[in-house]
Amino acid sequence: AMGQNMTMGTTAYASLRKQFGVAIKEFEGVQKPLARICGFSYIINAARLHTAQSLGFGEKPSVPSAILKYHSTEMGRQIALDAMDIHGGKGVMLGERNYIADAYTSIPIGITVEGANIMTRNFMIFGQGATRSHPYVLREMELCAEAVNDETIARFDDVFFGHVGFAITNFSRSLLLGLSGARFANAPVNNSVSHYFRQLDRLSSAFALVADTSMLTLQSKLKFKEMLSARLGDLLSSLYLGSMVLKHYDNRGCPAEELPLVTWAMDHLLHEYQVAMLEVLQNYPNRVLAHVLKRVVFPFGARFEPPSDDNVQQVVAIMTTNSLTRQELTSGVFDEPIDTNPLGQANAVFLESFAVEKLYRKLGKAIKSGQLEKLSGLALIEAGKLANVLSETEYRQLIDFDAKLMNIIHVDDFDPSEIIRVPIDERSEPLRDAS
Structure with a gap:
């Protein structure tokens, strides 16, 4: 809600406030943080809606909940900072017309309460995801806890060799999709965002490969490698949030007007994935493995770019008019123009x-x-x-x-x-x- 509030208020203010006879939304220095507010709000809203749906189906999404808790509050922190920067003194003076300060001062509460973000990122996301989200590890751990007999050994062998096949497949897919630029990856749709589906498919294999390699080589030491675990969690988070953005866009019928926001969100998330992966490999304990993994995951180097300036301006143009996209992203915000609002x-x-x-x-x-x-x-x-x-x-x-x-x-x-x-x-x- 905070992101939607700041999106409504900041897009309105940037359109109304003029400097040197020009609306401040026309200044490129304002456009970049303004687009970031809108892009982060879009990511948060998409992830919120579709993660909440899983609760309706009786699921208990502990890992997605941790991802949303951490990333929505961290993106919210940046949204509040950007909104304050754009509003300037209006966001500082604590008067009856200030709709920025309450959101700004509430950020530390979201960051620290119900699981401090430091703990969530370093322990929870990958710490839980490594087992709960893995198709084989949790079953292997459960079988290891059972009494040893012929049936248990046979079941364990099935799971273990399935795990080995899974690892080999991920290595092969990561290399092939990396070399081909994800051209042979899966995409459930054939439209303007198909390439994002293919990149997520490629990067999912790369993440699974690096995660499996880390668990195999570091074993129990992995839980003490908090910075490595945090970055592996960042990889998982980028993949999850990206899939939520594409799911949300697809559910809405892929409106063309909304595409610049989706493009901004996906370019940002793919670039964040790349940054996290490079940091994982740069600090990987086994340098030989790090070199091999880097060649497999990024055979042609780091190719994902952050949102372009043109994309930023497209987002601002859409969100500073009374567009259907702006109406959708700010729906649910209390917007009655009464004296107390x-x-x-x-x-x-x-x-x-x-x-x-x-x-x-x-x-x-x-x-x-x-x-x-x-x-x-x-x-x-x-x-x-x-x-x-x-x-x-x-x-x-x-x-x-x-x-x-x-x-x-x-x-x-x-x-x-x-x-x-x-x-x-x-x-x-x-x-x-x-x-």
């Missing part, structure tokens, strides 16, 4: 801005033609009325809109009497000891 007021003014945009364009044309002086704000509106550029109705519409706009973009201020500490009257009766 400044976020709803900001969104209402954002939506109203499209209705008055043509009037501001009319004033701009009058300035270019020399009919009006180069003014701004109320002065420009008043001049437009006096020069008969605006009708009475248009004038009233802009005056009303400007008042609402100023209420949104102005930083909260306080009368000195509200913030000066009043000294205790020395003549008043002192507090008595309750005992």
Whole structure:
């Protein structure tokens, strides 16, 4: 919810707030964090919706829950920081029009409560996933705990040799798919995101290979290699979150308008996977194995790039208009424009801005033609009325809109009497000891 709130508020504010006569959403320095807010919110929302569905089917998704707990709060932390950066002083002054500060100050709670994120990343995600998500390891461990007899040995042999075959298959698939650029990987759909499905298929084999190799070579030492375990968990998390993004997009019918957001999310997650994998191999205890694994996983080097500048601008363009994508990503947010809901007021003014945009364009044309002086704000509106550029109705519409706009973009201020500490009257009766 926090990500959706910040998406609604920040896209609205960046569209309404102008600097040097230009909406700050047009500045590339603002566009990058703004796209990151939207992209992270999309990832969180997709993962939340589809992980929650598994609960409805009676599942107990402990590993996905740990992944969501860690990554949604860490992405939320970045969302709050980016939103604060874009809002500037408006996000700092703790007044009645500030819809940023509460989210910003709540971040440490999500990070530390119900399993501190340090513990979740270092112990929980891969520590549980290595056994619970593995097709053979958990059964091998269970069989090892049973009494030794011919039946147990036979069952263990079946599972063990299945595990060996699984490892050989992953080695072969990782090498083949790496050499071919995942061209022969599986993709359940044939559309604009098919290549992402194929890359996830390729990288899943690579993850399984590296995870199996780590468990085989490090054995019980693996649980003490917390930095290695954390990075292996990052690999698993990137794969899971990527699959949730693609599942969400497919369930929504693959709308073309939404594709830039999906592209941003997938490029980010694949790049994060690559960073984590390179760090795993760079710090792998067995250097010979690390060299071999790197050649298998990335035979042509690190090829995954983070979201491009063009993609960032596409995301911002979609999310700073009243698009269906923005409506979907912010659905469920309380947006009633009442006095006690400044976020709803900001969104209402954002939506109203499209209705008055043509009037501001009319004033701009009058300035270019020399009919009006180069003014701004109320002065420009008043001049437009006096020069008969605006009708009475248009004038009233802009005056009303400007008042609402100023209420949104102005930083909260306080009368000195509200913030000066009043000294205790020395003549008043002192507090008595309750005992």
